[in-house]
Amino acid sequence: MHGRTADPGRPDETFFGPFRAMLRARLTPPAEGAQWTGIATAAAAALLRSGAVDAVLAVAPDPADRWRPLPVIVTDPAGLARCRGMRMGFAPLLALLAPARAAGYRRLAVLGIPCQVHALRALEADLGLERLYVIGTPCSDNTTTANFHRFLALLDPRPAAVSYLEFRTDYRVELRYDDGRPARTIPFLRLPLAELPADFFPMTCRTCVDYTNRLADLTVGYMGGDGDQWLLVRNDRGQEIVDRIAPQLLVGSPGQGGRRRAAVAGFLANTARAAGGLPVRRMPGWARPIAAFLQPRIGPRGLEFARARVEMKAVETVLHLRRAFPRRMRWMVPAHIWRLVAPYGLAPAAGEATPPPAGPDGTAERGGGARSLDAGAPRG
Numbered sequence: 199m200h201g202r203t204a205d206p207g208r209p210d211e212t213f214f215g216p217f218r219a220m221l222r223a224r225l226t227p228p229a230e231g232a233q234w235t236g237i238a239t240a241a242a243a244a245l246l247r248s249g250a251v252d253a254v255l256a257v258a259p260d261p262a263d264r265w266r267p268l269p270v271i272v273t274d275p276a277g278l279a280r281c282r283g284m285r286m287g288f289a290p291l292l293a294l295l296a297p298a299r300a301a302g303y304r305r306l307a308v309l310g311i312p313c314q315v316h317a318l319r320a321l322e323a324d325l326g327l328e329r330l331y332v333i334g335t336p337c338s339d340n341t342t343t344a345n346f347h348r349f350l351a352l353l354d355p356r357p358a359a360v361s362y363l364e365f366r367t368d369y370r371v372e373l374r375y376d377d378g379r380p381a382r383t384i385p386f387l388r389l390p391l392a393e394l395p396a397d398f399f400p401m402t403c404r405t406c407v408d409y410t411n412r413l414a415d416l417t418v419g420y421m422g423g424d425g426d427q428w429l430l431v432r433n434d435r436g437q438e439i440v441d442r443i444a445p446q447l448l449v450g451s452p453g454q455g456g457r458r459r460a461a462v463a464g465f466l467a468n469t470a471r472a473a474g475g476l477p478v479r480r481m482p483g484w485a486r487p488i489a490a491f492l493q494p495r496i497g498p499r500g501l502e503f504a505r506a507r508v509e510m511k512a513v514e515t516v517l518h519l520r521r522a523f524p525r526r527m528r529w530m531v532p533a534h535i536w537r538l539v540a541p542y543g544l545a546p547a548a549g550e551a552t553p554p555p556a557g558p559d560g561t562a563e564r565g566g567g568a569r570s571l572d573a574g575a576p577r578g
């Protein structure tokens with residue numbers, strides 16, 4: 199879909215996947231109810247409005263529980279407004295492909311997280327679509343909506359009134375309420391993560407190898423935006439999407455600051471302890487306010503923050519798979535993950551490395567090993 203794999207000559211492509219442009223951006227004015235400024239839903243609305251697509255597949259809140267994702271087919275641009283904001287939970291979004299096709303929609307846009315986009319790309323050739331636009335968001339981890347309600351109850355005495363939650367790049371979680379209370383933020387270091395069950399995030403998320411949605415035409419996130427949003431325009435189709443909302447966008451170049459090395463190394467040491475069944479090393483209570491004060495000031499920022507998060511995710515993948523499913527590593531850990539963890543002393547042990555892809559004569563091992571996430575034929 200991008201016509202090429204990540205270019206080793208452009209080091210950020212190892213972290214974020216192939217892209218032709220990387221932007222810091224914000225929708226002006228920001229959309230009411232959006233998770234950040236609403237670029238993702240505005241882009242889909244623009245595709246509908248211009249007639250480039252007949253329908254959009256996205257996720258709206260379940261009427262019975264605002265945190266539960268409800269997959270929807272949207273044909274009216276105004277309908278994208280109700281898809282704004284992040285839901286926590288697994289949404290069977292691609293189950294709507296069949297009804298969308300049955301309704302005669304041949305030009306589709308799909309808004310999805312990486313696991314949804316991977317499955318979509320695997321199905322794409324058989325869908326008989328005239329055109330497909332893929333707007334992806336990054337995704338760190340997901341969990342069941344029920345689990346997420348438990349997390350909210352640990353964070354707040356009146357969790358039912360929490361209307362918004364985000365893990366911001368200034369190392370704080372922001373909570374907003376609809377009961378009149380002002381928004382508040384909690385430093386990451388003060389989150390009650392130790393009280394969450396070990397399986398709070400499923401193994402599939404903890405071993406995910408595509409944080410940044412490398413197969414999307416356009417990735418819309420926030421990690422590299424240093425307080426704004428962060429766009430990865432991956433191919434011509436992604437550029438076409440951005441062009442359609444250009445008048446509403448304020449764009450700039452992503453900045454960076456700080457150094458990630460020590461943060462990622464510390465994360466690795468703690469994850470290794472946890473994966474080995476040892477208790478995670480916690481900071482003493484007195485040191486936490488100091489560290490929480492210092493973290494946004496001296497920790498990695500902007501693109502360096504995004505690189506740190508991607509490396510941490512890669513570290514998690516290797517350590518959790520090694521512990522839980524060592525025999526699957528050679529099929530599940532693509533080469534770019536090994537490149538990301540190499541500076542931290544993690545390297546494939548015997549049998550863990552990806553076998554070379556099958557040659558034209560078919561002599562190499564069947565199955566081809568962990569596939570590149572970026573490859574794909576150029577599209578016409």
Ligand SMILES: Cc1cc2nc3c(=O)[nH]c(=O)nc-3n(C[C@H](O)[C@H](O)[C@H](O)COP(=O)(O)OP(=O)(O)OC[C@H]3O[C@@H](n4cnc5c(N)ncnc54)[C@H](O)[C@@H]3O)c2cc1C
Pocket residue numbers: 231232233234235236237238239240256257258267281282283284285286287288289309310311335336337338339340341418419420421422427
């Ligand atoms: C579980 C989860 C974890 C995320 N983690 C990160 C992260 O670590 N770093 C990062 O940069 N971004 C992350 N995102 C994306 C981020 O929350 C924003 O969606 C993104 O920055 C776009 O913001 P926006 O204002 O343009 O979105 P909006 O215009 O408000 O649109 C929100 C979009 O999110 C989609 N959506 C909401 N909930 C779900 C869901 N459960 N499953 C699938 N799609 C959903 C909607 O369909 C809609 O397209 C995550 C999203 C989810 C769902």
